[in-house]
Amino acid sequence: MAHGHMIPLVDMARQFARHGSKATIILTPGNATLFSKTIERDRELGLQINIRLIEINIRLIVFPSAEVGLPEGCENLSSTTSQEMSLKIHKAGELLQQPFEQLLEEDRPDCLVADVFIPWATDVATKVGIPRLAFHGTNAFSLCVHHVLHNQEPHKNIESNTESFIVPDLPDTIKLTKLQLLDPTRSRTESHFAKMVGKLMKAERTSYGIVINSFHELEPAYSEYYRKVVGRRAWYIGPVSLCNRDDEDKACRGNQTSIDEHECLTWLASKKPNSVLYVCFGSLSNFSTAQLREIAMGLEASGQQFIWVVRKEKTKEEWLPEGFEKQLEGRGLIIWGWAPQVLILDHEAIGGFMTHCGWNSVLEGLTAGVPLITWPLFAEQFSNEKLATDILNVGVAVGAQEWCQWPDDTKIYVKREDIEKAAAQLMVGEEAEEMRSRAHAQGDTAKKAVAKGGSSYSDLSALIEEMKLNCH
Ligand code: UDP
Numbered sequence: 001m002a003h004g005h006m007i008p009l010v011d012m013a014r015q016f017a018r019h020g021s022k023a024t025i026i027l028t029p030g031n032a033t034l035f036s037k038t039i040e041r042d043r044e045l046g047l048q049i050n051i052r053l054i055e056i057n058i059r060l061i062v063f064p065s066a067e068v069g070l071p072e073g074c075e076n077l078s079s080t081t082s083q084e085m086s087l088k089i090h091k092a093g094e095l096l097q098q099p100f101e102q103l104l105e106e107d108r109p110d111c112l113v114a115d116v117f118i119p120w121a122t123d124v125a126t127k128v129g130i131p132r133l134a135f136h137g138t139n140a141f142s143l144c145v146h147h148v149l150h151n152q153e154p155h156k157n158i159e160s161n162t163e164s165f166i167v168p169d170l171p172d173t174i175k176l177t178k179l180q181l182l183d184p185t186r187s188r189t190e191s192h193f194a195k196m197v198g199k200l201m202k203a204e205r206t207s208y209g210i211v212i213n214s215f216h217e218l219e220p221a222y223s224e225y226y227r228k229v230v231g232r233r234a235w236y237i238g239p240v241s242l243c244n245r246d247d248e249d250k251a252c253r254g255n256q257t258s259i260d261e262h263e264c265l266t267w268l269a270s271k272k273p274n275s276v277l278y279v280c281f282g283s284l285s286n287f288s289t290a291q292l293r294e295i296a297m298g299l300e301a302s303g304q305q306f307i308w309v310v311r312k313e314k315t316k317e318e319w320l321p322e323g324f325e326k327q328l329e330g331r332g333l334i335i336w337g338w339a340p341q342v343l344i345l346d347h348e349a350i351g352g353f354m355t356h357c358g359w360n361s362v363l364e365g366l367t368a369g370v371p372l373i374t375w376p377l378f379a380e381q382f383s384n385e386k387l388a389t390d391i392l393n394v395g396v397a398v399g400a401q402e403w404c405q406w407p408d409d410t411k412i413y414v415k416r417e418d419i420e421k422a423a424a425q426l427m428v429g430e431e432a433e434e435m436r437s438r439a440h441a442q443g444d445t446a447k448k449a450v451a452k453g454g455s456s457y458s459d460l461s462a463l464i465e466e467m468k469l470n471c472h
Contacts, residue, residue: 011243029063280308
């Protein structure tokens, strides 16, 4: 239950519906409010165009906040403020099996697509007698990297946390350090999180196959590797964000925005093409007070125009230099809270995207043809960075060195000079233009992939046909 998983899953359900299937989304009430407008719009669309009825329903399950000790209404990782709280969200998820099973018994679907973070989904699907497809939220490349790290442990005999090692046997030379690995992979502790990663991998192994929000042409060597070496079936059906066709669809995607969509578009319309850097670190990032101040100073020093999305985890008085917003008025726009990300990225004024490398963000950036400044924080973001910088050549690394979800409040992880340097490198000059044109090419290919006859369109059609055969 996190935006980075629910947003693409809901878009995926909408893609299934556009291919003629009936899709039912199962959500808890607090999370359902995030998507009700989107689903309502899709229903209207189906009736208006009258070609094919888009049938999507939302079914609700009560969230067991009290049972796990969470405040009422806290049903999503983005509302947690500590590691303990986020573990409780996972714990609550484990308690949903029985009501979920009941819904499946009532609805009798032909197939279940469930996130890998729902550990009991395969058991429930088996009981009801239907196939379970797993959704990871990431790309084939990172799944392959994780597979090698888990099976071969190339980092095992490396003493230093900062010495780089090669992840062996992959189609490209990929180097990482121990400090950049997913915490449990590195420390091999028996923490709750480590156990969860174990369950997650089991979900992948025991499912019918996996659906990936990516497209073949983006990572052909790794879709091949995943099939042949990892040995799992996968369908590449993304970028699913492309099911959001107009500005309103894009503006209401995943949450209530903290800025009026028209105000945002008016601001962007006053800028030249490719002249604005969009800075956003997803729905879960936590920065230290010192780091937030450092970002502000780096952006100011870069001289670039920017939109910066700041999660409301701290009050601005704690860290924002006095007069910052006033001083940079016109040049920099801060969005406090939730931004209409896809709407912004798709605007021609955006010339670069500083991202934490959450997979949705990377893919949404590329789909819009925007090159990246990569600043991975946690999850599999360090391997996503490698895909963007070393393989696709569409990104500049800001120089983040350390996997960290809950930062030390006084620590600076990336210095202002590095932020300033990366911003200049990505926004101006020949190298920037080359990266931008490679990102553009990826964006064009992405759009072709989901259009009729494209690779993702065909993969989704093939999957649906296979599911139909299974039912007979
Ligand atoms: N997002 C958004 N507005 C925001 C922050 C995030 O629309 O202000 C969306 C973004 O477009 C993406 C998702 O939330 O679809 C975040 O997923 P990602 O995998 O990039 O990162 P996570 O939040 O899971 O770390």
